[in-house]
Amino acid sequence: MENNIFHRNIKRRQNVGKLFYIILLLFSLIGLIGLSALLIQILRDGLPYLSTNIIFNYPSRHIDQAGLKSALFGTLWILSLTALISLPIGMGAAIYLEEFAKKNWITNFIEINIGNLAGVPSIVYGLLGLTIFVELLGLGRVVLAGALTMTLLILPIIILSTRESIKAVPNSYREAALALGATKWQMVKRVVLPIAFPGFLTGAILAMSRAIGESAPMIAISALVYITFIPSHAMDRFTVLPIQIFNWISRPQAEFAGLAAAGIIVLLTVLLLMNAVAVYFRNRYQVKSNE
Amino acid sequence: MRDNILNVKDLNVWYRDFQALKDVNIDVLSNKVTALIGPSGCGKSTMLRCINRMNDLIPDAKIEGEINFDGENINSNHLDPIYVRSKIGMVFQKPNPFPKSIFDNVAFGLRINGFKGSIEDEVEKSLKKAALWEDVKDRLKDGALELSGGQQQRLCIARTLAVNPQVMLMDEPASALDPIATLAIEELIRELSSEVSIVIVTHNMQQAARISHRTAFFMVDENRCGYMVEEGETNQIFTDPHDERTESYITGRFS
Amino acid sequence: MPREKFDREINAVSSELLILGGMVDKAIESSLIALKDMDNQLAEDIIYQDDFIDRKQIEIEERCNNLIATQQPMASDLRTLISIIHIAVELERMGDYAEGIAKIAIQMGKEGPLKPLIDIPAMSEISRDMLRKSLDALVNRDLIAARNVLKQDDQVDQLYQRVFQELLGLMTTDVDLIKRATYLLWVAHDLERVADRATNVSERVIYLITGKLES
Numbered sequence: 001m002e003n004n005i006f007h008r009n010i011k012r013r014q015n016v017g018k019l020f021y022i023i024l025l026l027f028s029l030i031g032l033i034g035l036s037a038l039l040i041q042i043l044r045d046g047l048p049y050l051s052t053n054i055i056f057n058y059p060s061r062h063i064d065q066a067g068l069k070s071a072l073f074g075t076l077w078i079l080s081l082t083a084l085i086s087l088p089i090g091m092g093a094a095i096y097l098e099e100f101a102k103k104n105w106i107t108n109f110i111e112i113n114i115g116n117l118a119g120v121p122s123i124v125y126g127l128l129g130l131t132i133f134v135e136l137l138g139l140g141r142v143v144l145a146g147a148l149t150m151t152l153l154i155l156p157i158i159i160l161s162t163r164e165s166i167k168a169v170p171n172s173y174r175e176a177a178l179a180l181g182a183t184k185w186q187m188v189k190r191v192v193l194p195i196a197f198p199g200f201l202t203g204a205i206l207a208m209s210r211a212i213g214e215s216a217p218m219i220a221i222s223a224l225v226y227i228t229f230i231p232s233h234a235m236d237r238f239t240v241l242p243i244q245i246f247n248w249i250s251r252p253q254a255e256f257a258g259l260a261a262a263g264i265i266v267l268l269t270v271l272l273l274m275n276a277v278a279v280y281f282r283n284r285y286q287v288k289s290n291e
Numbered sequence: 292m293r294d295n296i297l298n299v300k301d302l303n304v305w306y307r308d309f310q311a312l313k314d315v316n317i318d319v320l321s322n323k324v325t326a327l328i329g330p331s332g333c334g335k336s337t338m339l340r341c342i343n344r345m346n347d348l349i350p351d352a353k354i355e356g357e358i359n360f361d362g363e364n365i366n367s368n369h370l371d372p373i374y375v376r377s378k379i380g381m382v383f384q385k386p387n388p389f390p391k392s393i394f395d396n397v398a399f400g401l402r403i404n405g406f407k408g409s410i411e412d413e414v415e416k417s418l419k420k421a422a423l424w425e426d427v428k429d430r431l432k433d434g435a436l437e438l439s440g441g442q443q444q445r446l447c448i449a450r451t452l453a454v455n456p457q458v459m460l461m462d463e464p465a466s467a468l469d470p471i472a473t474l475a476i477e478e479l480i481r482e483l484s485s486e487v488s489i490v491i492v493t494h495n496m497q498q499a500a501r502i503s504h505r506t507a508f509f510m511v512d513e514n515r516c517g518y519m520v521e522e523g524e525t526n527q528i529f530t531d532p533h534d535e536r537t538e539s540y541i542t543g544r545f546s
Numbered sequence: 547m548p549r550e551k552f553d554r555e556i557n558a559v560s561s562e563l564l565i566l567g568g569m570v571d572k573a574i575e576s577s578l579i580a581l582k583d584m585d586n587q588l589a590e591d592i593i594y595q596d597d598f599i600d601r602k603q604i605e606i607e608e609r610c611n612n613l614i615a616t617q618q619p620m621a622s623d624l625r626t627l628i629s630i631i632h633i634a635v636e637l638e639r640m641g642d643y644a645e646g647i648a649k650i651a652i653q654m655g656k657e658g659p660l661k662p663l664i665d666i667p668a669m670s671e672i673s674r675d676m677l678r679k680s681l682d683a684l685v686n687r688d689l690i691a692a693r694n695v696l697k698q699d700d701q702v703d704q705l706y707q708r709v710f711q712e713l714l715g716l717m718t719t720d721v722d723l724i725k726r727a728t729y730l731l732w733v734a735h736d737l738e739r740v741a742d743r744a745t746n747v748s749e750r751v752i753y754l755i756t757g758k759l760e761s
Contacts, residue, residue, distance in 0.1 A: 172387035180400035180454055181377030474549055481551055500616035529615040
């Protein structure tokens, strides 16, 4: 009964499918393997040095007394202040561009520039911050200057990701709201923003993760490692974790390399905690949707 | 003088250089279901979206002519589209309840329009009108997206009714539903016409025949521009159309 | 419940058909009274009323046409609507026979009675009975009742033969009686046709129930 017009060859076609399945699986494993190798290496080097000491001590030349208290709190200061400044500005800009701006050459120009800014090397932002905030505005090498610089750095990320999450809101919801007699702002506030909120959080996590790991601009702004106090206000001097880790790594003694690994563990922990909080809120506000 | 709630006079619509609708004249009668039928691209949806100024949202859309409603031309500049849309509601092709609770969906229009009475009462009333109250009265706080497709569309109808519109525009409201839910929505549309005038666009000619009192047939010319061929009692259009083009369309001999 | 409105419409047009049946039944009954009593006024009335019967039939047909055109009836719904159209036409024709008898009643009034009427009223009773039973069968969707109506037609045919022979006998004996006997012959013929049409109604009812056309 075989129909000779078709050379079906099902077996071979299925084997090709299986082959590609395996190749693709391998590719995705490469990333995972690299990451785990890195983590294992760091945990092995760092765990012996990880103690309450390094969290509660200030930096020191003596290995057994050296800690990163000032850097940890400096990082927390920078992150909070950056979030406080950048999230409202970034989201506001994104909402404007996505929902209100008319499509003309000015908005096009703004959009292209935001896209480009996301690709500028971070040291350039550092030098820009140094010139404008530290020197021109005379803020000095303080937390506020660092946070403002960091804001410049992550603003494009926040704007782009926020716009994506606003774009992901189906147009049918907008039409439904407008057809009921809602004004544009009522539509945005009551329909678009609640639906886009989980997406905002994802964008915020991404942006803050970027901020926590940046060292280059912070080196340009802060330029200090030995700080033996916690910044008490926005106009205090500061240092951050990446700078401390960088400093330890560049010491000749092998023990400092271990300290640096421990510092990385602290950095990763802060990052994970931050993400966990954001994921918690995202899941809590995630509206159930079958679409 | 017939009892008409809408009077469309010499309506022309362009999208940039492309003319989508040409010289449409039609009266929409109060408390009747008026169906707009015709092949794809004949401008019937465009027509519908002109009536509550949803076309304003499309950049480059240009609308000429009058759409008189309540003694005023809704295209005139001194009438706010927000006001027009609160008097002329719209139900869409795909059920689009907000991802909120059933209650909040119906209450939405009341809240944004500054409703002063009891929102609870009004929500109940609207859900009853949409024949959904019995299904949902014990789970008003549940998410609207948990409802079935037919129920979701009823919810959208209830949401529109809550604002107390005088006209309800429906853009293929049953095309995303299964046959049983479709017939149920059709039944509802016919019943609702006693309190609100309805204009419905449908690809489904049989549906137009089943539910409408009046039918307007649209066609598209060689420049892809839509125009109205004839309009009349649904019984007349489907048993004795006056225009040959209508005849060939409804008999399926359309080329 | 989907299609409630459509069900309501079918029921409504069915009721209209029964009203038409009642009008026709009444017209036949009255035409016999007019004939028997030489009641010109009543006969004129029947002729006048026939217009209403005609109009009712057209109304029913239009309503069915609209329902077929707009509601896409299928299966039993389709058979019901098509049967209603057919039955309405049959009823309308029966009304015409009643009108014909009424016209004869007027002519007979000018001539005077021929003889006491016995078999002709019997034909009328049976025909009207067939009409009513066929409509009952329609309402109740009663197949047996509908088939019984078909059998009754034979009785009417037999009566018609008898009346025919009797009147023919009278005509051959007395030339003066020919005109009046011919009138009565028409009446008998009309009644026989009424019975035939009642049979047709029953056949339509059978089709409606079984989906098969019988003859």
